[in-house]
Amino acid sequence: MGSTRQDAWNNDEDLFLAEVVLRHIREGGTQLAAFEEVGKKLSRTSAACGFRWNSLIRKKYDAAITIAKNQRKQAMNKRAEKGKANKDNPMQQEQSQNYPERIETVNRSENPLDKLNLEDVVDYLKALKDGSSREKTLERENEKLQQVVAEVKKQNEQLKQEYEQLQKSFENVNEDYTTMLNFMERARKLAVTDDPHSNQVKFQMDYNGNLQKVEK
Numbered sequence: 446m447g448s449t450r451q452d453a454w455n456n457d458e459d460l461f462l463a464e465v466v467l468r469h470i471r472e473g474g475t476q477l478a479a480f481e482e483v484g485k486k487l488s489r490t491s492a493a494c495g496f497r498w499n500s501l502i503r504k505k506y507d508a509a510i511t512i513a514k515n516q517r518k519q520a521m522n523k524r525a526e527k528g529k530a531n532k533d534n535p536m537q538q539e540q541s542q543n544y545p546e547r548i549e550t551v552n553r554s555e556n557p558l559d560k561l562n563l564e565d566v567v568d569y570l571k572a573l574k575d576g577s578s579r580e581k582t583l584e585r586e587n588e589k590l591q592q593v594v595a596e597v598k599k600q601n602e603q604l605k606q607e608y609e610q611l612q613k614s615f616e617n618v619n620e621d622y623t624t625m626l627n628f629m630e631r632a633r634k635l636a637v638t639d640d641p642h643s644n645q646v647k648f649q650m651d652y653n654g655n656l657q658k659v660e661k
Contacts, residue, residue, distance in 0.1 A: 450488045454497055458487055462498055463506055470513040473521065 462483050469479040480494040487494075503510070 459497070459502055461486070462494060463502055463509070466498060466502075467506065467509055467513045470510060471516045471520070473517050 465483050466476060466479040469476065476495070477491065480491040480498070483489070483494045484491040
């Protein structure tokens with residue numbers, strides 16, 4: 446038994462993995478059996494093959510998987526019809542039972558492309574169209590989201606500027622208010638200062654915000 450490989454996958458191995466899985470789908474087999482077959486051929490574990498298929502390769506073959514499933518369905522229908530015909534014809538049923546290996550060999554040697562019909566081609570084109578439509582839809586949604594993000598950034602910048610202006614205005618108002626309080630405090634102190642001619646000195650504030658003594 447060869448050692449299990451730990452190196453990276455190459456294109457030929459990915460293609461071989463896809464071919465084997467699609468063949469098993471067409472023939473009604475399981476993906477697990479396909480992974481085991483690939484693992485033996487490539488000296489890898491079936492788990493590694495399954496992870497490679499499900500995480501990366503599968504999404505590249507959506508259309509091919511659809512076609513393979515249709516071919517499997519058609520093959521099952523043909524076998525059902527053939528089984529019904531054999532039931533009606535005992536001699537033909539006996540001949541089919543005597544040559545199962547030969548029939549299987551012939552079927553596997555056939556080119557899968559020979560089994561394609563108009564329905565398969567239509568399904569394939571629909572799958573391509575659906576994939577292209579989804580891709581275009583995602584692109585449009587991505588563009589809209591980028592526009593929304595740009596608009597939010599713009600609004601955020603405007604709000605930031607408005608906040609800075611309000612903060613500056615508040616500081617100016619607070620400074621003016623503090624100055625006014627200082628003037629009022631000075632006026633109060635000067636108003637109670639003793640004067641040789643009067644017990645009270647009156648002051649008033651001019652247009653420039655300066656205190657002026659009121660002459661009697």
